[in-house]
Amino acid sequence: MTDENKPITDADLPEPVVQRPRINASLVWLVPILAALVGLSLVIHAWIQAGPTISISFQSAEGLDPGKTPVKYKNVVIGRVTAVRLSEDRSRVVAKVALEKSAEGFATADTRFWVVRPRIGLGGVSGIDTLLSGAFIGADVGESQEPKDNFTGLEAPPTVTHGAPGKTYELHADDLGSLDIGSPIYYRRIQVGRVSSYHLDSDGKSVSVQIFVDAPNDQFVTKSTRFWNASGVDVSLGADGLKVNTQSLATVLAGGVAFQDPPGPHDATPADENAAYTLFNDRGTAMAPPDGEPHYIRMRFDQSMRGLAVDAPVEFLGVPFGRVVSVNLDFDEKTQAFSTVVGAVVYPARLGKAHDKLVALAKSRGDDERMSQMMGRLVEHGLRAQARTGNLLTGQLYIAMDFLPKAPKVAFDGTAKPLEIPTAPGSFDKLQEQLADIVGKVQKIPFDSIGKNLDQSLAELNRTLKQVNTDVLPEMKSTLQGAQQTLGSANNALSPDSPLQQNLGGTLQELQRAARSLRVLTDYLGDHPDALLRGRRADAKPVEQAPPVSTPPASQPPQGSKP
Amino acid sequence: MNPLPRAGELGLIGCHVCGLVCRDIKVPDAACPRCGSALHRRKAASYTRTWALLLAAFFFYIPANVLPIMRTVSVGDVDDNTILSGIIELWVKGSPDLAIIVFTASIVVPVLKFFALGLLLISSQRGSQWAQRQRGRLYRLVEFIGYWSMLDVFVVALLTALVQFGFFSQVEPLPGVVFFGLTVVITMVASMTFDPRLIWDGRDFDD
Numbered sequence: 001m002t003d004e005n006k007p008i009t010d011a012d013l014p015e016p017v018v019q020r021p022r023i024n025a026s027l028v029w030l031v032p033i034l035a036a037l038v039g040l041s042l043v044i045h046a047w048i049q050a051g052p053t054i055s056i057s058f059q060s061a062e063g064l065d066p067g068k069t070p071v072k073y074k075n076v077v078i079g080r081v082t083a084v085r086l087s088e089d090r091s092r093v094v095a096k097v098a099l100e101k102s103a104e105g106f107a108t109a110d111t112r113f114w115v116v117r118p119r120i121g122l123g124g125v126s127g128i129d130t131l132l133s134g135a136f137i138g139a140d141v142g143e144s145q146e147p148k149d150n151f152t153g154l155e156a157p158p159t160v161t162h163g164a165p166g167k168t169y170e171l172h173a174d175d176l177g178s179l180d181i182g183s184p185i186y187y188r189r190i191q192v193g194r195v196s197s198y199h200l201d202s203d204g205k206s207v208s209v210q211i212f213v214d215a216p217n218d219q220f221v222t223k224s225t226r227f228w229n230a231s232g233v234d235v236s237l238g239a240d241g242l243k244v245n246t247q248s249l250a251t252v253l254a255g256g257v258a259f260q261d262p263p264g265p266h267d268a269t270p271a272d273e274n275a276a277y278t279l280f281n282d283r284g285t286a287m288a289p290p291d292g293e294p295h296y297i298r299m300r301f302d303q304s305m306r307g308l309a310v311d312a313p314v315e316f317l318g319v320p321f322g323r324v325v326s327v328n329l330d331f332d333e334k335t336q337a338f339s340t341v342v343g344a345v346v347y348p349a350r351l352g353k354a355h356d357k358l359v360a361l362a363k364s365r366g367d368d369e370r371m372s373q374m375m376g377r378l379v380e381h382g383l384r385a386q387a388r389t390g391n392l393l394t395g396q397l398y399i400a401m402d403f404l405p406k407a408p409k410v411a412f413d414g415t416a417k418p419l420e421i422p423t424a425p426g427s428f429d430k431l432q433e434q435l436a437d438i439v440g441k442v443q444k445i446p447f448d449s450i451g452k453n454l455d456q457s458l459a460e461l462n463r464t465l466k467q468v469n470t471d472v473l474p475e476m477k478s479t480l481q482g483a484q485q486t487l488g489s490a491n492n493a494l495s496p497d498s499p500l501q502q503n504l505g506g507t508l509q510e511l512q513r514a515a516r517s518l519r520v521l522t523d524y525l526g527d528h529p530d531a532l533l534r535g536r537r538a539d540a541k542p543v544e545q546a547p548p549v550s551t552p553p554a555s556q557p558p559q560g561s562k563p
Numbered sequence: 564m565n566p567l568p569r570a571g572e573l574g575l576i577g578c579h580v581c582g583l584v585c586r587d588i589k590v591p592d593a594a595c596p597r598c599g600s601a602l603h604r605r606k607a608a609s610y611t612r613t614w615a616l617l618l619a620a621f622f623f624y625i626p627a628n629v630l631p632i633m634r635t636v637s638v639g640d641v642d643d644n645t646i647l648s649g650i651i652e653l654w655v656k657g658s659p660d661l662a663i664i665v666f667t668a669s670i671v672v673p674v675l676k677f678f679a680l681g682l683l684l685i686s687s688q689r690g691s692q693w694a695q696r697q698r699g700r701l702y703r704l705v706e707f708i709g710y711w712s713m714l715d716v717f718v719v720a721l722l723t724a725l726v727q728f729g730f731f732s733q734v735e736p737l738p739g740v741v742f743f744g745l746t747v748v749i750t751m752v753a754s755m756t757f758d759p760r761l762i763w764d765g766r767d768f769d770d
């Protein structure tokens with residue numbers, strides 16, 4: 001290139017060849033347009049996918065991880081927690097949740113949210129999988145269409161998810177007992193459901209418990225089914241020994257409800273959804289026939305009611321009739337005496353057929369079928385309430401209503417409210433009175449003076465005895481000796497060879513003879529009475545031999561003996 | 564400005580591929596008579612293409628950062644990470660050095676590239692004569708570091724292939740990494756379409 005600079009310039013240099021036209025350079029703009037389209041499509045996709053954003057408040061943010069914690073329904077992710085912050089009053093945490101578009105229906109009024117964490121309770125263990133994967137928010141959607149974006153999260157998973165096959169029933173109880181949400185429902189000791197919620201009734205006087213019984217076992221809940229609280233241990237001591245009755249160990253600890261149909265004929269049509277039942281305290285009361293309408297009655301007792309507790313039974317001729325609800329003291333100004341007013345609730349329907357017949361009878365008489373009227377009749381026939389001892393050991397009393405024919409007539413006010421049943425002192429009270437009487441009488445005996453006198457007497461006796469010992473006994477000894485001597489001499493005198501004995505024998509022989517001659521004389525005088533006047537006649541010699549005796553018979557005997 | 568004449572002023576045109584110098588006969592679709600490649604004094608439509616590609620890269624860079632690039636499943640714990648959240652996680656979990664490397668490779672470099680290319684394009688289009696040497700050096704730097712921006716993509720690809728232990732540990736790529744890869748590729752192409760000789764061209768030589 002050094003020699004010729006110029007010629008190269010134009011002539012020698014090759015000319016470019018003409019090629020087919022190349023792609024228009026502006027087509028390169030397709031690339032950013034494509035990129036923009038892709039980006040735009042992503043944005044649109046995200047925008048379309050984005051569902052509503054809701055906020056759920058919880059008591060604690062434990063386990064909630066913004067950007068990570070998913071919201072799941074039936075284990076399908078339907079959203080994600082985007083932020084967690086404190087509520088304005090700092091009492092709760094509010095989790096912002098971005099729901100997916102497809103989960104729009106979850107932002108409705110009756111959707112429930114709760115945090116699924118590992119839980120260990122008496123009823124079992126749940127949420128174990130979240131130990132590893134971290135907590136998530138569970139959701140359960142209801143039927144409502146009303147949109148809502150502020151939710152209050154449940155602290156525990158709901159026991160019944162919406163749409164689960166089965167039925168919900170409502171139980172009414174005086175108190176909740178040891179039931180809790182999730183407590184099991186048993187049918188023949190198989191768990192068939194659980195307690196889903198409970199709340200106080202608006203008047204605060206009872207508790208309503210919602211239970212859920214899973215299909216297909218909900219068909220066993222019939223219109224006449226009885227529910228009872230199966231919590232704890234039911235121990236009963238009866239004639240057949242000690243009975244311990246429980247459902248399952250979990251129930252003993254965590255409480256539960258059992259149900260069954262009553263024995264005998266009953267309405268076996270399956271109950272409707274949300275049917276209401278009474279929750280009885282135990283199986284026994286649950287299975288008892290229905291109580292019917294309760295009536296409040298009042299009884300006034302003049303004696304002490306020690307041992308009568310609230311809830312003590314009221315029996316009508318031995319049939320459980322009601323129970324005592326109050327025991328109060330009253331004071332009567334006129335008599336200046338205290339009396340006990342016992343209030344009781346009785347269920348006339350418990351009397352069964354008797355009640356039905358009484359009602360029918362009252363109706364046929366044209367009376368009012370109200371209880372007060374019937375009671376009036378019964379009181380006329382001697383119905384009285386008595387406080388009786390149910391248990392001699394503890395002194396527990398119960399109220400017995402019995403017919404006492406000898407009871408004095410009382411005025412009965414059938415219109416009084418509440419109805420007042422006349423009372424009679426109980427048999428035990430009478431016994432007590434009599435015992436007290438006896439004790440009083442025994443107390444009146446002057447044991448003191450009796451004892452004193454007795455003591456004096458005994459001292460006297462002692463003294464006397466001493467005297468006897470010292471003075472009398474030696475005397476007695478000598479006396480006895482004298483007596484012995486006397487007896488000895490008497491013995492001598494009476495011995496067979498004593499002269500006295502000899503004499504006595506002789507005398508007796510003489511007497512015998514005298515008696516014989518006296519007989520001869522009487523015989524002679526019988527034959528010859530005139531001999532008394534004329535004297536003895538001369539007889540033949542042999543005959544005369546017998547009566548030698550002369551006339552005066554009285555002085556004859558000692559002489560009558562033959563010489 | 565420059566006392567030396569330019570090829571254009573002399574009516575000459577050089578082939579970019581084989582280096583053959585031809586006469587500039589001012590036909591629109593000229594080709595090198597020796598190797599057949601297209602002949603042009605400057606890279607054809609360099610500004611337009613670079614601008615277009617830069618814009619495209621920028622468009623792709625947004626979803627690349629917004630969308631998660633990787634899903635890590637370890638013992639049931641599913642964790643989706645975007646580029647930035649991955650860096651934060653690395654930093655928080657006690658690997659600040661790694662975090663800095665990833666941050667440099669995935670955030671600093673692409674952003675710098677956007678700025679650098681943008682700067683080069685604007686200054687060249689305005690025919691500015693400011694710091695021409697430094698701008699030339701900047702261009703070479705942009706071309707050089709372009710390859711290294713693929714770090715994240717490589718990391719995801721490697722982890723996805725290596726960590727497949729089922730329930731215990733698993734790594735899956737997510738769409739973000741595709742956009743990130745596209746960004747890197749397109750910026751590289753953009754820097755290639757830019758003709759550095761434009762830096763020294765005056766306003767008169769606007770292609």
